[in-house]
Amino acid sequence: MLGLILRRLGAAWITVVVVAVVVFIGVEVMPGDACTAMLGRDAARGDVLENCRDRMGLNRPPVERCVGWAGDLAQGDLGVSMKRDRPIAGIVAPRLRNTLILALAAALAGVPLAIGLGVMVALRRERPFDIIVSTVALVAMTMPEFVIAALLILIFAIWLGWSAGVVTAAYDAPALTLLFATPLPAVTLALVYIAHILRMVRSSVIDTAGADYILMARMKGVPERQIVRRHLLPNAILPTIPVIGLTLAWLLSGVVIVESAFNYPGIGRLAVNAVADRDLPLVQAITLIFGLIYVSMTLIADLLAMALNPRLRTRRL
Amino acid sequence: MTLLDVQDLTISRQGSDAEIVRAASLSLEPGETLGIAGESGCGKSTLLLALMGIVKPGLAVTGGHVQVMGQDLGSLAPEALRRLRGQSVAMVPQSAVMALTPxxxxxxxxxxxxxxxxxxxxxAIAARTTALFARVRLPEPDRIGARYPHELSGGQMQRVAIAMALACEPKLLLLDEPTTGLDVTTQAGILDLLGELRRETGMAMVCVSHDIGVLARLTARVAVMYAGRIVEDRSTADLLTRPAHPYARALMASVPRIENPGLPPSIPGSPPPPGLAGPGCAFAPRCSRAQAACERAPSLSPLPEGGRIACHAPVHGSLAPAAMPAPMAAKEAGAPVIAVRDLVVRYGRASLLSRLGGRSLPDPVVAGVSLTLAKGEILGLVGESGSGKSTILRAIAGLWSPSAGSITLDGTNLPARVTERERTALRRVQVVFQNPDSSLNPRHTVREILAQPLRLYFNASPTEVEARTRRLIADVRLGPAHLDRRPAQLSGGERQRVALARAFAAEPDVILCDEVTSALDVSVQATVLALIHDLCHARGTSCLFVAHDLAVVAALCDRVAVLHRGRIVEEGPARSVCSTPDHPYTRSLIEAVHRA
Structure with missing residues (x-):
């Protein structure tokens, strides 16, 4: 068990390193560099360009720069934003917090709802409730986030006037202010992945319901509710945990669109702005953070699934 | 009061008139025991579940009733039914491995x-659980409860399942193939336990099994089912010695017996698919005694000597012992085709960590086995699960590399991996696997399956391929119509015959058979055994036949090697090994078969 955890942790670290290298190479092979981006096409020539490159150390060989960047990263130094001329850590931190508030709100409300609905639907398989919910889930899955965002703004902000259409809070607003600004973006984010998790839980519960041990419990005279609670659910939810982790990590790609649509001051919108500004060090740092979140989400889900599965938790005696 | 009363119970597929169980009638007094025998698809498990008021999804009771202690299960409220289950009627499931919540x-x-x-x-529950674990003879009854199912062996899980069934001291215990999938010695232990518990508690038992031997040990009466109907219901002793229904007679005769080696006779044809039997006697198309009257289904009526039978032309008199086949001519031990020397096989490699820690390699599954297979010889390799018998076969086939030892084909060394072997060597050694469901490509027709080796090894032209596939399908006693079917449209026995035909298409010198009959019913098994025997003898092909069932091996093989924990403990002509075993392990295997 301990060996297994260590191995998974090791693999996660290697993945992060690979991600960092790929991000570095990606920025490297793009035409131009930080200086040409910063100076603009007309000014970026001759001595000006050379001076800029000398100042930023861009004239050193790529391997040396990569190692240097990695060394800085290892010490928690993300570098300096060119456009904003400030340390990246200071720019990213508050916005990352905001995104986490949004993502947590979406996950905490959405995951239990998705699992609960999935189970309910599976137990009423092929009856009207199942058919309606499953169809709605399918529609929600196929709609892109920006369409859902536009629809929600139209309905709740413009027609009903229940909330503001866009978020006006600044990036450094108190957490509570931001939390009150999250409902529409969070619902937009949640709709898509709720549908994913719901459908997966539904099919897992249906599969498990056909298992011999469910029939056995019935033959023991166990009441149906207790069969569902003790025999069915633990076995049906277990295989979905890693996929739920993956879905949540994947939710990050939705963050980029949703934050832009609602003007939410998170890391997703920062990413879009950084790309628009050609602020390469910042893009590099944000991409790495996304990779890190992705890897840790899947790692947490795997370890959780391992901890809850007696077959992985205990050794054959 | 009658404990169990089943009248004209009919269970059909929903939305069709396919009847899985047809007008079954049974009754059982308290303390009585009844066996239900029959081959897969005959409706025996469906009938057994119905005795608890359970029908599988897609099925429905369309006629008759089941009464337990005077209560009609069909009209009981769900809550009353729930109270009955586990308390008055309890079930020991077919496979405890699947039936315990992981x-x-x-x-x-x-x-x-x-x-x-x-x-x-x-x-008081904790103390009672410990007592129950002790009662089914589980080790450390006070501590074993803390384990998860995967931490127990197959036999131990079966004991846990029996303990669960006994928990409320039911009046009626239902057993669905209680020992299938267990090793012979484990099986004997479970049967001993069940017999003992029955004597102590005096509960009634209904046991479903395809294995007449199991029923003979557990029950005083046996009902034989065929295509959804009960065709004969007799005392076990009568059924074993003088069955009256032609099907029951043929079924009994097709069981291989250690004390009577030689190939058992097989039943021609195959049973109708579940629910699709016609209105007449379902066995008539395969019956040598069929007559005009068999167009009408016979009713289950009393026999003068006791019991009931559904047949217009019952057979009287005792079951003649199967004619002893002419003793096989002792073969000259020719030059070995395959020679295995000092084979050692391990699964898993020592990881870097454990090697650094100075830990040793995992124990070998095969620990120094040498054997030879002469031309035209059928060699049986018997042992319980984990004895290494399939591993030896896989090593010869090149599917798993041995850690040490050599394998030669006609004196030349065979490379360890199948990918390193030459095409001729591959052609000359063919494998037939245990489960034809997964060894045949479900998307190919039988014609395509048989044509592939012909094209691969012989570069046969299309007309030649067609002629040879037709000959092959006839050799395994299937018709040309089967060539256009896909595996899913064939029965299990037919699929295994196609797998055999595919192996013989390569005109091999050696075929390796891995438990090829263990997934088949006894009557089908008899057919497949006869086929392997005839094909090998007609073509002079050698055969390594791996099986866990000593009786099956004794029926088919010229020579037998008994494996125990990766070593051959006894080897010799099939008859002498079975009649005068030398090694204590062989003796215990034979005893377990006799007791079972």
Missing amino acids: TMRVGAQLAEALAVHDILPPE
Whole structure:
């Protein structure tokens, strides 16, 4: 068990390193560099360009720069934003917090709802409730986030006037202010992945319901509710945990669109702005953070699934 | 009061008139035992589940009734039915491995069986669980409850399942193939336990099994089912010695017996698919005694010598012992085709960590085995699961590299891996696997399956391929119509025959058979055994036949090697090994077969 955890942790670290290298190479092979981006096409020539490159150390060989960047990263130094001329850590931190508030709100409300609905639907398989919910889930899955965002703004902000259409809070607003600004973006984010998790839980519960041990419990005279609670659910939810982790990590790609649509001051919108500004060090740092979140989400889900599965938790005696 | 009364019970597929169980009638007094025998698809498990008021999804009771202690299960409220299950009628499932909830400790599962019926105060449950574990002879009964199912062996899981069934001291115990999938010696232990518990508690038992030997040990009476109907219902002793229904007679005769080696006779044809038997006697198309009257289904009527039978032309008199086949001519031990020398096989490699830690390699599964297979010889390799018999076969086939030892084909060394072997060597050694469901490509027709080796090894032209596939399908006694079917449209026995035809298409010198009959019914098994025997003899092909069932091996093989923990403990002509075993392990195997 301990060996297994260590191995998974090791693999996660290697993945992060690979991600960092790929991000570095990606920025490297793009035409131009930080200086040409910063100076603009007309000014970026001759001595000006050379001076800029000398100042930023861009004239050193790529391997040396990569190692240097990695060394800085290892010490928690993300570098300096060119456009904003400030340390990246200071720019990213508050916005990352905001995104986490949004993502947590979406996950905490959405995951239990998705699992609960999935189970309910599976137990009423092929009856009207199942058919309606499953169809709605399918529609929600196929709609892109920006369409859902536009629809929600139209309905709740413009027609009903229940909330503001866009978020006006600044990036450094108190957490509570931001939390009150999250409902529409969070619902937009949640709709898509709720549908994913719901459908997966539904099919897992249906599969498990056909298992011999469910029939056995019935033959023991166990009441149906207790069969569902003790025999069915633990076995049906277990295989979905890693996929739920993956879905949540994947939710990050939705963050980029949703934050832009609602003007939410998170890391997703920062990413879009950084790309628009050609602020390469910042893009590099944000991409790495996304990779890190992705890897840790899947790692947490795997370890959780391992901890809850007696077959992985205990050794054959 | 009659404990169990089943009248004209009919169970059909929903939305069609396919009847899985057809007008079954049975009754059982308290303390009586009844076996239900029959081959797969005959409706025996469906009937057994119905005795608890359970029908599988897609099926429905369309006629008759089941009464347990005077209560009609069909008209009981769900809550009353729930109270009955586990408390008055309990079930020992077919495979405890599948029937125990993987996420619950076995103690909790047993305690639940007690708790849901409120027969004990909650504080007494723990003590009762321990007592039940002790009663089914599980080791450390006070501690075993803390384990999860995957931490127990197959036999131990079966004991846990029996303990759950006994928890509320039911009046009627239902057993669905209680020992299938267990090793012979484990099987004997479970049967001993069940017999003992029955004597102690005096509960009634209904046991479903395809294995007449199991029923002979457990039950006083046996009902034989065929295509959804009960065709004969006799005392076990009568059924074993003088069955009256032609099907029951043929079924009994097709069981291989250690004391009577030689190939058992097989039943021609195959049973109708479940639910699709015609209105007449379903066995008539395969019956040598069929007559005009058999167009009408016979009713189950009393026999003068006791019991009931559904046949217009019952057979009287005792079952003649199968004609002893002419003793096989002792073959000259020719030059070996395959020679295995000092074979050692391990699964898993020592990881870097454990090697650094100075830990040793995992124990070998095959620990120094040498054997030879002469031309035209059929060599049986017997042993329990984990004895290494399939591993030896896989090493010869090149599917797993041995750690040490050599394998030669006609004196030349065979490379360890199948990918390193030359095409001729591959052609000359063919494998038939245990499960034809997964060894035949489901998307190919039988024609395509048989044509592939012909094209691969012989570069045969299309007309030649067609001629040879037709000959092959006839050789395995199937018709040309089967060539256009896909594996899913064939029965299990037919699929295994196609797998055999594919192996013989390569005109091999050696075929390796891995438990090829263990997934088949006895009557089908008899057909496949006869086929392997005839094909090998007609073509002079050698055969390594791996099986766990000593009786099956004795029926087919010229020579037998008995494996125990990766070593050959006894080897010799099939008859002498079975009649005068030298090694204590062989003796215990034979005893277990006799007791079972």
